[in-house]
Amino acid sequence: MTNENTQAVQIDPIKERRARILKIARAKKQSGELSMIEAGAVMAGAALLALAVYAGGKYVLDLIHSSQFKSEAQMFHTGILNATQNDADFSSETLTVLAQNHAFDSAGSRVASDKSAVKGMFNGTVTAAVGTLVTSNDSLILTYPVTSTVCSLSAAALITVYTQVTVNGTTIFSPTVTFNPQTVATACASNGAMASMGLWTTRT
Structure with missing residues (x-):
């Protein structure tokens, strides 16, 4: 080879x-x-x-929770108006009646099976009461417990939906009260880590 x-x-x-x-x-x-x-x-x-x-975990999480809460609060407002559209006022409404008429369906499984209670996103209990803004029984007031941070991040958006908004007993917006960011910051932080937001629905 x-x-x-x-x-x-x-x-x-x-x-x-x-x-x-x-x-x-x-x-x-x-x-x-x-x-x-x-x-x-x-x-x-x-x-x-x-x-x-x-x-930036906590901040990002707070933004997500704030967005979710604002969306749910807006859906509750629409649900209440739809469920009460034939009522002369809100005098006959209760949380159970509203839940039975699907006002809180956006909360999903957080609505009790017997419609007697609604849990908020932060495990607090959402309540509903009839109130008076101008004339008797002209308002339906939802009380929704949220974290103080979510309260601050969502307040400005909620005043475009609800007629009146209170935080820990302080009115931060109404037909006679102008929205003030400093008032919101103080009110949201006034009860520690959690804040109670009062969301007033009216027909006007």
Whole structure:
């Protein structure tokens, strides 16, 4: 056998091995597997994201809870108006009657099966009472316990929905009281970690 033939026999297995390696690499790429470099980059990105969430975790969570609460409060308002649309006033309404007429359906399983109670998002009990703003029994007042932070973050949005809003007994907005952010901040923090928001629904 000549040197040339010997070289050919030695080179062919090397070429074949390289071809196999390339084929495996392509197959892995096509199947969606990441290379070591790509996997490292993904893990580094995930670590940075986790660090960012950890650092601002409470604030982000408060924003999420505030958004959820505002949405539910708006749905409750719409539900109350729909459930009482044929009433002359709110004198015959109770929380149970409102729940039976689906005013609080947006709360899902937090409405008791017998419609006797509604739990708020923060495990407090939501109550309903008839009130008077201008004329007798012209208002339905929901009392909803929230965290003091969610109270501060959501108050400005709720005054665009409800006729009157109180916080821990302080009126922060009504037809005769102008909304003031400083009043809101003081009222929301006046009872520690939790705040009781009074949400007044009227027909005007």
